[in-house]
Amino acid sequence: MTKQQIDCELALKQIFEYVDHELGEHEHAWLEQHLRTCKSCFSRMEFERRLKEKVGALREDELASPLGERIKSLLKSF
Numbered sequence: 001m002t003k004q005q006i007d008c009e010l011a012l013k014q015i016f017e018y019v020d021h022e023l024g025e026h027e028h029a030w031l032e033q034h035l036r037t038c039k040s041c042f043s044r045m046e047f048e049r050r051l052k053e054k055v056g057a058l059r060e061d062e063l064a065s066p067l068g069e070r071i072k073s074l075l076k077s078f
């Protein structure tokens with residue numbers, strides 16, 4: 001495993017907390033640095049962020065719909 005692969009693995013584990021703004025200061029800074037240099041993690045993060053926005057934009061009744069259920073289970077499966 002290269003350093004890059006190890007960094008990416010670590011980054012992917014933290015992406016959720018990153019988009020939720022739940023990372024500690026140190027981890028947040030590290031991840032931002034990584035996202036600046038790593039295109040694949042960056043696009044993954046963008047994907048999570050958009051997905052999160054979509055879920056956030058759904059109303060209660062929509063979240064209970066099949067589509068809402070699908071998005072929720074999709075989020076859990078990562």
Ligand SMILES: [Zn+2]
Pocket residue numbers: 007008009011034038039040041042
């Ligand atoms: Zn990466």
